[in-house]
Amino acid sequence: MEKGLFDDDGELEGWRKKLQGLVPAEGVQVKHIRTGEGVHVSRRIVAVFIMMTMADFCDQLFGFQDLLFDNANGRLEFSGNNFGALWPGDGKPGLWLNSISRMGAVYTLIAREEEIFIQERKRKVGVAVVPDLERNEDIELVLPPVFDYCRKVLEAGDQIVARDLYWEAVCEGGSKAEELLLESIEKNPFVGEPYVVLSQVYLTEGRFEEAEKHAERGLKLLLEWGCPWDKRTSWEGWVAWTRVLLMRARDKSWPQTSWGILNLGLVN
Incomplete structure (x- = not known):
């Protein structure tokens, strides 16, 4: 008891x-x-x-409401009144x-x-x-x-830092992408998209076991949420893409050309 x-x-x-x-x-x-x-x-x-x-x-x-209500501190207190904010904003994940x-x-x-x-x-x-x-x-x-079954609270400051690290990684990429995404996940381990993007980074580098691990984690979180955190694409799109990454990681293969990336697909 x-x-x-x-x-x-x-x-x-x-x-x-x-x-x-x-x-x-x-x-x-x-x-x-x-x-x-x-x-x-x-x-x-x-x-x-x-x-x-x-x-x-x-x-x-998503990010538009942060502009609309001046949610700079990430606590979503609806205290601002920026009624001139232009939809849809920059498309960042919301706070x-x-x-x-x-x-x-x-x-x-x-x-x-x-x-x-x-x-x-x-x-x-x-x-x-x-x-x-x-x-x-x-x-x-x-x-x-x-x-974690609603037993954890994500601090507002950690949420902001994690979102900004993720945004820098996906928008600028480059050699710092892995480091940025790992730091983002450390601050906010509760959403799937950073794991998914990191899985693609590892696939590109031929690090298939790490890619599989992060794709599995990302897919699990996406399915638990049932909606995307990064709403620039649909939840169904995120799930489909993550399944492609997971399949390729298990097959230990990844395209080495832009046309190969474009032709990626998953048939049920």
């Missing part, structure tokens, strides 16, 4: 106190968006809204990862304590408990695999 899971003297662990101060166990009261009437929202529904917001941000946001990693941490703690509540009731009655429908306990809070 996890240490501190049940505390008979009524004292809660520190993280549970903080969580209940942020999202009370009984849920929250909000105003209806149209009528202004009070609406009670259970904590599990709050968690669902958090998860849907994470999904919305990662699907929609939204810190924001949704913090959301994911809250989501994970909610899911964790909701399970504790059920186990506490089960402990008292000694048998399986019926889900409390008023608390929406029939809704399962599934942990997504991103950010």
Whole structure:
């Protein structure tokens, strides 16, 4: 049993106190968006809204929104008002990862304590408990695999440094590409595209084992996200290209001409 899971003297662990101060166990009261009437929202529904917001941000946001809201610090606080920003901007990956990693941490703690509540009731009655429908306990809070199952928070500063290193590598390339991409991955290991680009660097140099390793990691992360971080091409495009890299790495072959690169393809 996890240490501190049940505390008979009524004292809660520190993280549970903080969580209940942020999202009370009984849920929250909000105003209806149209009528202004009070609406009670259970904590599990709050968690669902958090998860849907994470999904919305990662699907929609890229560098343009950073310009629009002056997101220079990478915390995505929507504090700026640069309504003259021109779409689509320079196409850089957006600085939204810190924001949704913090959301994911809250989501994970909610899911964790909701399970504790059920186990506490089960402990008292000694048998399986019926889900409390008023608390929406029939809704399962599934942990997504991103950010190590939402157990890690990517610091805003690391996010910015990693994005800029990646951008320099893919836009300028050259002999520094490997170093730049490795540094980018060290700062932000949670997205797939830097691994994919690094895999191509290794393929070009004939370093097939390293290429395979990084293509596998990049593909795994892309599939976990279900959307691209670098939105200059589609998620499907990234997945298809990574599969090409992985296949070539396993075959230990890579084109040595520009026409050979152009003719790369993958037939299912």
